[in-house]
Amino acid sequence: MSQRDLVAELRAARIAAPPELRERVRLTATRDRTKAPRRFTWRRALVVALPVAAAVVAGVMLTRSSDRTTERPLVAHGERAATNQGSATLKAAPSIAAPAPSSTRVQRYGASLTLRVPSGNGVSNAVKSALRITRSLGGYATSVHAGSQGRAASASLRLRIPRAHVAAAVSRLSALGTITGEQVDIQDLQTAIDTTTRTIARLQRRLKELRADPPSAANDARIAALVTRVERLQREEAATIRSARFATVDLHLTTPPVAHHAAGHGPLHGLLVALTWLGIGTVYVLALLTPVVLVALLAALAVRWIRRRREDALLSRS
Amino acid sequence: MTSEMTFAQAAEAHLDDVYGYLAWFTSDRWAAEELTAETFERALRLWHRFDPGRGSARTWLCQVARTVALDHFRSERRRTRREQLAAPPERTDAKFVEGLSPDLEAALRLLTAGEREVVALRVVLELDAGAAARMLGISPTNCTTRLNRALRKLEEALHVAA
Numbered sequence: 445m446s447q448r449d450l451v452a453e454l455r456a457a458r459i460a461a462p463p464e465l466r467e468r469v470r471l472t473a474t475r476d477r478t479k480a481p482r483r484f485t486w487r488r489a490l491v492v493a494l495p496v497a498a499a500v501v502a503g504v505m506l507t508r509s510s511d512r513t514t515e516r517p518l519v520a521h522g523e524r525a526a527t528n529q530g531s532a533t534l535k536a537a538p539s540i541a542a543p544a545p546s547s548t549r550v551q552r553y554g555a556s557l558t559l560r561v562p563s564g565n566g567v568s569n570a571v572k573s574a575l576r577i578t579r580s581l582g583g584y585a586t587s588v589h590a591g592s593q594g595r596a597a598s599a600s601l602r603l604r605i606p607r608a609h610v611a612a613a614v615s616r617l618s619a620l621g622t623i624t625g626e627q628v629d630i631q632d633l634q635t636a637i638d639t640t641t642r643t644i645a646r647l648q649r650r651l652k653e654l655r656a657d658p659p660s661a662a663n664d665a666r667i668a669a670l671v672t673r674v675e676r677l678q679r680e681e682a683a684t685i686r687s688a689r690f691a692t693v694d695l696h697l698t699t700p701p702v703a704h705h706a707a708g709h710g711p712l713h714g715l716l717v718a719l720t721w722l723g724i725g726t727v728y729v730l731a732l733l734t735p736v737v738l739v740a741l742l743a744a745l746a747v748r749w750i751r752r753r754r755e756d757a758l759l760s761r762s
Numbered sequence: 763m764t765s766e767m768t769f770a771q772a773a774e775a776h777l778d779d780v781y782g783y784l785a786w787f788t789s790d791r792w793a794a795e796e797l798t799a800e801t802f803e804r805a806l807r808l809w810h811r812f813d814p815g816r817g818s819a820r821t822w823l824c825q826v827a828r829t830v831a832l833d834h835f836r837s838e839r840r841r842t843r844r845e846q847l848a849a850p851p852e853r854t855d856a857k858f859v860e861g862l863s864p865d866l867e868a869a870l871r872l873l874t875a876g877e878r879e880v881v882a883l884r885v886v887l888e889l890d891a892g893a894a895a896r897m898l899g900i901s902p903t904n905c906t907t908r909l910n911r912a913l914r915k916l917e918e919a920l921h922v923a924a
Contacts, residue, residue, distance in 0.1 A: 447913050450866070450920070454885050457861040459782040465795050469777055469802045473770035476806055752899060758835050759876030 495722070502718035544611040545691065549634040550684070553607050553691035555614050556628075559621030560698055564597035567697045570620040571599050574695055577616045581609040583690065601695040610691035617695055624698075633688055640681045647674045769809045772819040773802055779820055779887055780827050786882035787831050787875060789858045797834055801827040821893050824883070828897060835875065869919035877912035884909045 461469075545553045561567050571590055578585060583605035590599035605613045618626070651670045657663055780801055785794035805826045812822050862870070870878070883894040884905070895905040 447917060450913060450916055451885050453862065453866060454881065455888070457859050458886065459778070459785050459791075459859055461777045461781040461798065462795065465781065465798055466777060468799050469773050470770075472799070472802045472806055473773045476769040476809065748899075755832065756876065758832065758839065759879065760874050 499715065499718050499722055502721065503712075503715035505714070543628060543630065545607045545630065546632075547608070549632060550637050550688045551607070552629075552631040552633055552688050553610055554629040554631075554693075555610065555691065556626060556694040556696070557614065557617055557623070558625035558696040558698070559618070560624050560700060561621040563699060564592050564595065566621070567592070567597040567599050567699060570697050571601065573620055574601055574603065574617055574697075577613060578603045578605060581613050582606045583609070583613070595699065596701065597697075597699050599695075599697040601697075603693040603695060604690040605693055607689055607691045610693065613691075613693060617693065621697060625696075633684055637681055637684060640677055644674055644677050644681070647677070767814070767819055769806055772823065773805075776820045776823050777802075780823050782886055783824055783879075783882050784827055784831055785858045786886060787828075787879045788834065789871070789875075789878060791858045793834065794858070797827065797830050801830045804830060817893070817896070820887075821889065821897060824887070824889075825897055828879075865920055865923040866916070868923060869916045872919050873912055873915060877908065877915065880905065880908045881912050881916075885913075 545551050559570065561570050567590065571588065575585055575588070583603055585601055585603050587602045588599070589601075591597065603613070614628075647670055651667060651674065654663055654667050654670065777798070781794055781798045784797045784801070785791050788794050788797065801823065805823055808826065812819065859867070859870070873881070880894065880898070883889045883897065884891070889897070891902040891905050895902040898905060900908075
């Protein structure tokens, strides 16, 4: 008998299940309450949905945190005067109300303003406006430095403004851009001037006494020394009062960092960052899990090999 | 077969195949009946795991039947070992396939369970080499080699009988 005839004979002798068995299986099948098998399962959906949701949440959180602006209060430092306007935030107050100098006391007033302007042209225009404001208030600029590099530009101005108008000047200058930093320093000089005035008066009284004394070489020398000292104190006092008439305002103008734009902080930036971190995390997980997976794989292969050997031994009997 | 096939439809369509496979595998029709009933009981419990995209219902049911049969062989081996201590084992001589020539029936008894299984899958159920190999957990080439070896053994036995 050829192999083909053998196969034909084997196929011809097909076995049919006896009726009793068919009935038993039918009875078993009537207990079937399960639905048809589904391709879509919640487990499969979660495998896809969880990483996507994590990436979206991380992206949204990172986008929000990068947009958030640090709120910094306006703080004024001074030897005697310290003003704290904690409620004034940079975004909420485009122009600040600087503390006004005293009209009755001699004070040294200094302010520093850092503003962000959107472009290089904006810096140039802001410099012109600052100088115009300064002149209109009776002040002048002691130094102006401006420069640009690519799309980034910056300028630094030192302005001298009459003390009486400094509050208005700070308010108008702060409106030239977005405030990113400011500082006000007020130093009271009245006490020192009062002390100097009293010293001069005392020295003059002493001078008057010396002049009333009989003339002598020693007396003349004392009078000359006192006169020199009184004149020096008077000059210093006058210089202090003169310098205090003008407040010093340092104005810094900058454009936003170019690298900030180049990084592409668009709406998808957060998502990109999240995906990058997910990628880094995946690499770490793979690096940690690969040896474990390899060992598990080898163990599974060994178990499978042993099981197959046992199975072969079991089925090798007739 | 569509993916919406119910268990009852699958059972009705493939009962003969499962029973035939088990009869060939065990070479015992009475045992095959019991194992077939047990196979469908187990298949009913596992039906929610059946994925039509990964194979036909017939192949899946035969896989379940194979697991049941292997369990049966293991328990039989344990039982036989115990009984061999008390009395010699009984030999089942009943025909498990009707309509075969006496020489072929005698030749079939020379085959091992593993050889009968591959003949049942590839010749009787007409599974392709890939599907049969997946069921047996071996490569298609190995499956074809096993089949050729079994058929050659049958041929030789028939030649000796002639």
